Amino acid sequence: MEPTVAAFDRHALRATRSRRDGWRDTWRGYRTAARLGWRVEANWADPILFLTYSVAKPLAGALILVVMLEVVSGGGADEYRAFIVVGSALWSFVIAGLSGLAMSVLDDRERYRMLKYLYISPTSLAVLLLGRGTARFAMGGIGAAVTLAVGVLFLGVPFDPAVMDVPLLLASMALGLSGVIALGVVFAAVVLQTRQDSWSYPEAVAGALFLLVGAVFPLAVLPMPVQALGLVTPLTWWVAAVREALFPDAVSSIAGPGSLYTRLTGVTEPDRWVLLICLLATTVLVTLGAMLTFRVSERRAKDRGLIDQTTGT
Amino acid sequence: MSLPSVPAIETRGLRRVYKTKPKPIVALDGIDLEVAPGEFFGLLGPNGAGKTTLIKILTTLLLPTTGTARVFGFDVARETRQIRRLMNIVAGGEQSGYGLLQVREQLWMFSQFYGLGTREGWQRVDELIEAVGLDEQRNQKVSSLSTGQRQKMNFARGLLNDPWVFFLDEPTLGLDVSAARSVRELVRTWKDALPGRTILLTTHYMAEAEELCERIAIVDHGRILAIGTPDELKHRVQSESIFRLEVDRLERGAGALAGLPGVVSASTATDGTTPAPDGVQTLNLILDNDTALGGVVTALGSMGAQIVALRKSEPSLEDVFVELVGRGFDEDGAGSNGHHEAVAR
Numbered sequence: 203m204e205p206t207v208a209a210f211d212r213h214a215l216r217a218t219r220s221r222r223d224g225w226r227d228t229w230r231g232y233r234t235a236a237r238l239g240w241r242v243e244a245n246w247a248d249p250i251l252f253l254t255y256s257v258a259k260p261l262a263g264a265l266i267l268v269v270m271l272e273v274v275s276g277g278g279a280d281e282y283r284a285f286i287v288v289g290s291a292l293w294s295f296v297i298a299g300l301s302g303l304a305m306s307v308l309d310d311r312e313r314y315r316m317l318k319y320l321y322i323s324p325t326s327l328a329v330l331l332l333g334r335g336t337a338r339f340a341m342g343g344i345g346a347a348v349t350l351a352v353g354v355l356f357l358g359v360p361f362d363p364a365v366m367d368v369p370l371l372l373a374s375m376a377l378g379l380s381g382v383i384a385l386g387v388v389f390a391a392v393v394l395q396t397r398q399d400s401w402s403y404p405e406a407v408a409g410a411l412f413l414l415v416g417a418v419f420p421l422a423v424l425p426m427p428v429q430a431l432g433l434v435t436p437l438t439w440w441v442a443a444v445r446e447a448l449f450p451d452a453v454s455s456i457a458g459p460g461s462l463y464t465r466l467t468g469v470t471e472p473d474r475w476v477l478l479i480c481l482l483a484t485t486v487l488v489t490l491g492a493m494l495t496f497r498v499s500e501r502r503a504k505d506r507g508l509i510d511q512t513t514g515t
Numbered sequence: 516m517s518l519p520s521v522p523a524i525e526t527r528g529l530r531r532v533y534k535t536k537p538k539p540i541v542a543l544d545g546i547d548l549e550v551a552p553g554e555f556f557g558l559l560g561p562n563g564a565g566k567t568t569l570i571k572i573l574t575t576l577l578l579p580t581t582g583t584a585r586v587f588g589f590d591v592a593r594e595t596r597q598i599r600r601l602m603n604i605v606a607g608g609e610q611s612g613y614g615l616l617q618v619r620e621q622l623w624m625f626s627q628f629y630g631l632g633t634r635e636g637w638q639r640v641d642e643l644i645e646a647v648g649l650d651e652q653r654n655q656k657v658s659s660l661s662t663g664q665r666q667k668m669n670f671a672r673g674l675l676n677d678p679w680v681f682f683l684d685e686p687t688l689g690l691d692v693s694a695a696r697s698v699r700e701l702v703r704t705w706k707d708a709l710p711g712r713t714i715l716l717t718t719h720y721m722a723e724a725e726e727l728c729e730r731i732a733i734v735d736h737g738r739i740l741a742i743g744t745p746d747e748l749k750h751r752v753q754s755e756s757i758f759r760l761e762v763d764r765l766e767r768g769a770g771a772l773a774g775l776p777g778v779v780s781a782s783t784a785t786d787g788t789t790p791a792p793d794g795v796q797t798l799n800l801i802l803d804n805d806t807a808l809g810g811v812v813t814a815l816g817s818m819g820a821q822i823v824a825l826r827k828s829e830p831s832l833e834d835v836f837v838e839l840v841g842r843g844f845d846e847d848g849a850g851s852n853g854h855h856e857a858v859a860r
Binding site: 241242319322324325330501504505510 | 533574575576578599604611612614616620625627628630672
């Protein structure tokens, strides 16, 4: 029934169809945004083609690295095979996480021209973007799983479920993915300020990070200042912790001769607790930074009229 | 029904400056506006007048540079959450939408963003699809819709939460005559069904503003030049009533009418001396107000004259704009005349 104006109380006044609030609404908004993301991301082509693309890309990357390793080492570097496969597999998440939220901003604003309608809905922009980014994240997960499976089945990666450290794996995945999402939020905040051609920024940065977080080679081969940069990135600790959980005998990407970590601590291989604590600390740091960056960016975008700008031709 | 003390929309000294090079653009220059709950209010002005900027601020998309803007008393800069539950917007002239989704699916997703339950959302979407006349397109992909159908879908999206304040930013821009008419009809039907709801319409189509709005603000260069009902605005440029009559057998000429109460002037093209071959003459009357016309009609009857046709000459809103600004809408490329005719059809 239409409320009468006589009963007016502006705080009680809500659009009759929009009366809920709180976590249920937030969850509903997130879930729907994730569904929207999946429909938009996965619907553009034949699902088989889509799956092939999302799997083939990370797999090809891992294969190239493994072949290079085999050639350079003359087939005598078995311990590095697991090192590279794990790093490459996790990188599917990183690319998806970093670019997913940013691409959602660009797509919704410039291509579908719906960002302003999403923005003025009661669901917060951050929740909407996290939901939209979830689809890409899921695709990253598929790529990671396939890369690991191919590594174990066809590349001779020595995987033994009996020695796998499940608690460490679960904890490090939870923290690591949170860190990736936080970095994704930072990039969403950045592209909120930029033109549509900035779609390549997240992938470019992901490519740079690939080299300095120990994904494909130990930090020790890098100059000390770059190692320092790597050590304050949660991705470094995440990759190392997952390696430790899956392949306890794998080479450490953080410590060892020539590494900054060993020089500072005197330790040649950080134990699981050190890995987790450092991962937690850097993730919290990056998450707080991401929240602040996003808030500032949203405010600036509102101030400059960027929420509904279209910069395409 | 007593009105609440809080206006549906209220702005005070609202100013918005875009920092552009080589010099900043002042889009809004001290807007003071008050729209009552339940009112259908129009902002009429040429392109670049600041209408869309005002709507962006009121819908929490843009921050004001200075001044305040409130929706039902909630500040647009600080109380966005409260405002977003109360309002919605439909803009015209844009091709927005997730082309790959079906109409029904896209609308349902928005219902979820507005907090409706899953089933309630589907139910509401189906109601609105029927209300806006998209029954046949409900399962079509958004990309396959025509411009008019897409705008109907946008209306369905805008009405999902039954907003207390509905912002319409040039809603018929780019639509053909039939689609524009159907959109106006839709707005009117919704407003009639829910009289307590407020609508703020921006348009540069004068006939549209006149047809739909109870009150209109004429804006140009970020300023409100005049506010009033369409009749009040027109009265600003023409205080007298002007009539043109085709009269047969007006043998004593117009001079006999000049002394009647309320008649400012009465004249014919020929002044009665050389009647047209068929005997019908054109009589131009300027009266103090419409009520003086009765006396003129009686006098003509007693003179043996017969009125063949009667037409009242009224100023248009464009005349009001020209009077206020010193130039027409067309000079800004708004093309209002063409649409005026289209609306009239």
